[in-house]
Amino acid sequence: xxxxNFTYKGATFCVSVHSEEILKKVEDEFxxxxxxxxxxxxxxxxxxxMSEILNLIKQNGDPTFVNSVPMWSRSPWYxxxxxxxxxxxxxxxxxxxxxxxxxIFSKSFFKSKAKVVYTMRNPKDVIVSMFYFSKILKLFKExxxxxxxxxxxxxxxxxxxxxxxxxKGWMQMAGKDNFFxxxxxxxxxxxxxxxVRICKFLGKELNDEEIDSVVKYSSFKVMKENKMxxxxxxxxxxxxxxxxxxxxxxxxxxxKNHFTVAQSEKFDKDYQENMKDLNIKFFWQx
Ligand code: PPS
Numbered sequence: 001x002x003x004x005n006f007t008y009k010g011a012t013f014c015v016s017v018h019s020e021e022i023l024k025k026v027e028d029e030f031x032x033x034x035x036x037x038x039x040x041x042x043x044x045x046x047x048x049x050m051s052e053i054l055n056l057i058k059q060n061g062d063p064t065f066v067n068s069v070p071m072w073s074r075s076p077w078y079x080x081x082x083x084x085x086x087x088x089x090x091x092x093x094x095x096x097x098x099x100x101x102x103x104i105f106s107k108s109f110f111k112s113k114a115k116v117v118y119t120m121r122n123p124k125d126v127i128v129s130m131f132y133f134s135k136i137l138k139l140f141k142e143x144x145x146x147x148x149x150x151x152x153x154x155x156x157x158x159x160x161x162x163x164x165x166x167x168k169g170w171m172q173m174a175g176k177d178n179f180f181x182x183x184x185x186x187x188x189x190x191x192x193x194x195x196v197r198i199c200k201f202l203g204k205e206l207n208d209e210e211i212d213s214v215v216k217y218s219s220f221k222v223m224k225e226n227k228m229x230x231x232x233x234x235x236x237x238x239x240x241x242x243x244x245x246x247x248x249x250x251x252x253x254x255x256k257n258h259f260t261v262a263q264s265e266k267f268d269k270d271y272q273e274n275m276k277d278l279n280i281k282f283f284w285q286x
Contacts, residue, residue, distance in 0.1 A: 002141045002157065011101050011161030016139060017080050023104060026079045030106040035093040036114035037202065039075060042166040043099050043159055044129040045121035046184040048246075051075045052218040052229055053187075053195060054095045054117065057204055061213030070228050079104075099160045102169030113178060117198065118170045121184035122284035123163050124255035124267060127153050129248065131258070136244045138237065146258055154270060164274040171278060185252045185283040191215050220250035252284075 004015040008023050039054055041047040052066055055074050059065045065074065075095045076083030087096050109116075121129075131149040134140040143149040156162035173179035180201040187194050192215050199206055206214070216222060223229045224247040231239065231246030239246070259267065 002143070002152065003139055003159070005157075005159075009101075009104055011104065011165075012157060012159060014139065014159055017082075017159075019081055022081055022084050023079060025084060026100065026106055027104055028107060030078065030084075030088070030108060032106050032108040032112045032114045033092060033094065034113040036109075036112070037093055037095045038109075038114065038116045039095060039097045039119070040116055040170065041097075041099060041119045042121075042126065042163050044126045044133065046119045046187060047097055047099070048229060049184070049187060049218060049223070050117060050119045051095065051097050052223055053198065053214060056214040056217055057195070057199055057202065057206065058093065058095060060206060061210035061217075063213065063217040066217060067226060067228060070233055071231075099166075101160060101166050102172060115178045115180070115202065116170075116173065117201070118173070118179065118181045119184060119187075120167055120181065120282065122252065122255065122282075123153070123271070124259060124264070124284075125184070125252060126163065128254050128258050130158065132244055132248055133246070136240050136246070138240060147263070150263060150267070168275070168278055171280060174280065183283045188252050189283075191218070220247065223247060224250075 005012050006015060006018075006020070007013070008018075008020055013023065037054060039047065039050050041050065048071060051071060051074070055066050056063065072083065073086060074090075075097045076086040076090075077097045077099065078084055078087035079098055079100045083097075087094065090096070127149055130153075131143060131146055134143050134149070143152070152158060153163065156165070160166060171181070174181060180198065182194060182197070192211065195211055195214050195218075199211070217226075224245075227233055232241065234246075255264075
């Protein structure tokens with residue numbers, strides 16, 4: 001993926017999506033409220049999925065809201081030009097999406113009781129998902145090859161910069177009461193159990209029927225059909241829908257269909273090197 005970009009505090013941002021002015025406002029001016037819930041991810045790690053889950057939990061499993069309000073209006077990406085004002089105006093408790101790196105996060109958060117849900121995904125699958133997304137998002141120049149996409153990842157040229165820095169940055173919050181982390185792979189393996197854990201973290205008590213409803217309406221199959229969640233409402237000049245869909249495969253391990261053995265081995269070596277100081281083992285490493 002490549003795009004017209006600029007650098008802000010060491011991370012890469014997209015000229016038509018972000019601006020230095022908004023990023024400064026995010027950091028210094030955005031007033032975080034005590035009951036805010038931040039849905040934070042590196043791109044392609046399950047942002048939309050977690051947004052659906054959190055909004056369904058907020059609505060006690062009732063799908064009316066997620067079926068009638070577009071994803072980007074219910075939980076805007078507050079670091080974007082289009083999302084900042086929308087996020088400020090959300091009804092509390094606000095569920096705010098973001099790919100912002102930890103070191104640029106809103107300062108007022110650290111004086112609040114607001115909560116962060118941080119979702120991660122096997123970076124090999126992140127790369128594959130981004131590779132296909134780059135083919136349909138007109139903002140991005142199509143990658144020449146999968147090899148080029150991989151190289152881009154290691155050069156930290158992707159939107160929001162280095163995956164390693166993102167994860168290591170946010171994981172500094174691990175162990176804090178207002179921080180919850182989970183992986184896309186855990187959501188895949190046990191969605192119901194994950195929803196129960198998320199509810200516990202949020203202090204939200206849902207009955208069995210309500211939890212079942214959250215699970216049902218956040219499944220890949222149902223979200224793929226939900227026009228408010230599946231990206232089909234995005235105008236044709238932004239997304240080339242003839243070349244693929246946003247709700248692509250929704251599986252773990254698709255990297256095995258894309259990485260050569262040599263690419264995978266090199267990736268694993270670089271991964272170990274980059275992550276050696278983080279003493280947390282993620283689900284995809286087991
Ligand atoms: S973005 O553009 O960065 O906000 O993308 P993001 O939402 O983080 O990630 C998109 C990938 O998540 C998959 N997805 C899901 N998988 C399983 N279940 C559900 N409900 C779900 N919703 C979205 C989506 O298909 C993208 O993954 P790939 O591998 O490309 O299919």
